[in-house]
Amino acid sequence: MRGTLSDRTGAALLMAPLLLFLVLAYAWPFLGVVKWSFTLPTPGLGQYGALVSDPLVQSVFVRTLRIAAIVTIVSVTAAYAITVVWVRGSPVQRVLAEFCILVPFWISVLTRAFGWVALLSNRGLVNTWLQSIGFISEPLTLVRNEFGVIVGMSHFLIPFAVFPLASAMRSLDERVLLAARGLGSSRMRTFWTVFVPMTRSGIIGSAMITFVFSLGFFVTPAILGGGRSVMIAELIYLRIFQSPDWGLGAAISVVLVVFVGALMALLFRYVKPKQLV
Amino acid sequence: MQQPGRAAEIKANGIGKSFGSFRALDNLTLDIGRGEFLTLLGPSGSGKTTFLMILAGFVQPSEGRLFSDGTDITDRPAEQRAAGMVFQGYALFPHMSVEQNIAFPLKVRKKSASEIKSRVGEMVERVGLKGHEKKLPAQLSGGQQQRVALARALVFEPGVLLLDEPFSALDKSLRGQMQAEMKRLHQETGTTFVFVTHDQSEALALSSRVAIFNHGKLLQVGRPDEVYDRPASRFVAEFLGEINMLPVKGVKPADNGATGVCEDRAVNMRCKAEKVRGDAILAIRPEHMSIAPEAAAGENGIAATAVASTYLGAATKLDLTTRQGAKVTVSVPNEVAAAALSKGNSVWLTWPAEKGFLLPDGGQ
Numbered sequence: 001m002r003g004t005l006s007d008r009t010g011a012a013l014l015m016a017p018l019l020l021f022l023v024l025a026y027a028w029p030f031l032g033v034v035k036w037s038f039t040l041p042t043p044g045l046g047q048y049g050a051l052v053s054d055p056l057v058q059s060v061f062v063r064t065l066r067i068a069a070i071v072t073i074v075s076v077t078a079a080y081a082i083t084v085v086w087v088r089g090s091p092v093q094r095v096l097a098e099f100c101i102l103v104p105f106w107i108s109v110l111t112r113a114f115g116w117v118a119l120l121s122n123r124g125l126v127n128t129w130l131q132s133i134g135f136i137s138e139p140l141t142l143v144r145n146e147f148g149v150i151v152g153m154s155h156f157l158i159p160f161a162v163f164p165l166a167s168a169m170r171s172l173d174e175r176v177l178l179a180a181r182g183l184g185s186s187r188m189r190t191f192w193t194v195f196v197p198m199t200r201s202g203i204i205g206s207a208m209i210t211f212v213f214s215l216g217f218f219v220t221p222a223i224l225g226g227g228r229s230v231m232i233a234e235l236i237y238l239r240i241f242q243s244p245d246w247g248l249g250a251a252i253s254v255v256l257v258v259f260v261g262a263l264m265a266l267l268f269r270y271v272k273p274k275q276l277v
Numbered sequence: 278m279q280q281p282g283r284a285a286e287i288k289a290n291g292i293g294k295s296f297g298s299f300r301a302l303d304n305l306t307l308d309i310g311r312g313e314f315l316t317l318l319g320p321s322g323s324g325k326t327t328f329l330m331i332l333a334g335f336v337q338p339s340e341g342r343l344f345s346d347g348t349d350i351t352d353r354p355a356e357q358r359a360a361g362m363v364f365q366g367y368a369l370f371p372h373m374s375v376e377q378n379i380a381f382p383l384k385v386r387k388k389s390a391s392e393i394k395s396r397v398g399e400m401v402e403r404v405g406l407k408g409h410e411k412k413l414p415a416q417l418s419g420g421q422q423q424r425v426a427l428a429r430a431l432v433f434e435p436g437v438l439l440l441d442e443p444f445s446a447l448d449k450s451l452r453g454q455m456q457a458e459m460k461r462l463h464q465e466t467g468t469t470f471v472f473v474t475h476d477q478s479e480a481l482a483l484s485s486r487v488a489i490f491n492h493g494k495l496l497q498v499g500r501p502d503e504v505y506d507r508p509a510s511r512f513v514a515e516f517l518g519e520i521n522m523l524p525v526k527g528v529k530p531a532d533n534g535a536t537g538v539c540e541d542r543a544v545n546m547r548c549k550a551e552k553v554r555g556d557a558i559l560a561i562r563p564e565h566m567s568i569a570p571e572a573a574a575g576e577n578g579i580a581a582t583a584v585a586s587t588y589l590g591a592a593t594k595l596d597l598t599t600r601q602g603a604k605v606t607v608s609v610p611n612e613v614a615a616a617a618l619s620k621g622n623s624v625w626l627t628w629p630a631e632k633g634f635l636l637p638d639g640g641q
Contacts, residue, residue: 037401173366173368175364175365175366175368176368176369176370176371178333178335178355178362178364179362179364179368179369179370180370180381180383180438181335181354181356181360182333182334182335182355182356182361183356183361183362183381183382183385183429184356184357184358184359184361184382184385184432184433185356185381185382185385186356187356193381194370197370197372198370198371198372199582200590216519224511
């Protein structure tokens with residue numbers, strides 16, 4: 001989109017308050033965090049060295065990447081299915097899908113996390129029901145572990161994963177699908193060989209958004225992980241508020257931000273920003 | 278590549294289609310011969326594309342039956358009909374190379390890798406895309422994309438090739454080139470071609486027969502010269518090209534044709550006056566009328582005044598008004614037009630009896 005000079009000046013002016021807010025509330029404090037990472041408790045690269053050698057920090061990084069990867073696969077797959085219904089279903093199906101996508105946005109992340117605890121705990125609905133129909137004799141451990149974290153995070157992230165996919169599916173030329181069928185391809189084959197590859201940019205965008213979001217999750221893993229599957233954000237919190245080790249906490253934050261920044265840069269090499277909404 | 282006997286013969290029997298209260302196609306009965314090049318011609322919304330989509334199996338008719346080589350295929354889904362189709366805008370697979378696009382229908386049919394390779398290679402050569410096999414559609418020009426679409430639709434030797442306004446996105450010179458190419462492909466493959474267009478010159482140039490549609494109805498079907506020279510209705514006459522319409526009175530049958538009175542002069546027609554009696558419209562194409570200083574006795578002619586001229590290069594288009602106020606356009610040699618305009622503008626318009634035809638007065 002290209003506008004006239006005054007259009008662009010106008011747009012810049014309209015965006016200025018938000019930009020100013022972001023600079024004051026995020027960028028400026030973050031510079032302070034960067035400073036801590038190099039200066040606390042003593043100036044130098046000591047905290048980054050400790051970060052590399054500390055097995056606890058490493059295991060949390062590995063767990064975070066693993067959980068983020070699994071959550072991404074689960075969320076994008078589920079989001080793909082619901083987006084197909086939302087974009088290509090019958091009018092009734094569309095309304096239902098839209099409802100399922102929008103409702104989670106109205107419920108706070110905290111409420112949802114406790115909701116999952118109520119469902120998945122040993123005496124929660126799922127276990128009670130499975131026991132009552134005689135499917136299991138002992139309750140399954142569904143919460144306060146990685147499984148619970150993955151369920152809660154995927155539930156939170158599916159609606160976010162929907163939008164890049166919807167954008168890709170909406171811009172797809174219907175005639176290409178007709179052409180595939182006219183050339184003899186079954187509906188199933190058309191879906192896998194034509195529809196899915198043509199929504200590739202949406203899948204990449206959706207996966208990247210989900211993955212990046214997952215890396216910084218705090219509340220959901222803290223509640224559903226029950227302290228047993230700590231992720232990076234929770235580790236940073238512990239380092240800053242519980243063992244006053246501000247330098248290490250700051251260094252982990254910086255590494256996380258740099259890593260996410262690099263991922264975003266990679267994303268925008270393959271996907272244009274407007275394809276994500 | 279294609280055995281002539283493989284081309285399909287299609288029968289449409291009383292096909293109709295309604296979208297809600299909109300009648301897109303009404304009681305269409307049409308036979309499409311084996312290996313013929315049939316053009317469906319009409320303005321947008323006339324039902325021609327709906328009929329093509331019904332032939333392809335993408336749209337289910339509301340009533341009527343469709344037969345291919347005697348088999349009822351009305352309820353057969355698109356993927357089982359084996360009709361090649363070229364879409365408006367080509368509808369190539371954007372994530373596949375030229376080669377992969379053309380190979381797609383063969384892969385779906387589970388052909389062996391070696392057969393796919395040789396047939397794709399042959400097709401690439403035939404449509405002149407050698408050297409572009411590995412490119413993606415986005416890297417090709419409009420004409421090249423068109424060739425890929427044709428190759429992809431023909432590579433599996435379909436019994437019928439359906440084309441939906443395939444040239445609408447191409448510029449004029451490329452259009453001419455692609456039209457010639459398509460005629461050649463039709464002759465080489467011997468397949469039945471059904472071609473949709475709203476461009477009457479394209480229809481006349483390409484087809485063995487033209488079917489003219491309007492408001493969901495098939496108005497007339499025939500060889501290009503038949504529909505052009507002997508249109509059955511006013512709509513067909515006007516849609517196929519410029520035409521002059523003169524009111525004619527007292528039409529009655531005569532020896533080998535009909536007679537009537539036009540602008541107070543007796544005129545002769547070679548066409549039969551079966552459907553038309555009394556008041557009618559006499560229609561004559563601009564290129565069939567000439568300018569003369571005088572109309573001889575017994576010759577068809579009316580007096581007119583030249584009002585304007587448009588120089589077209591090879592000829593001049595001359596606008597005239599008759600004594601009774603009818604507007605007439607003729608296409609004449611440049612010097613004739615110049616003379617007509619300089620000579621006090623009053624001239625005679627003449628035409629051979631076999632070039633005028635009668636249409637019912639009013640209506641379509």
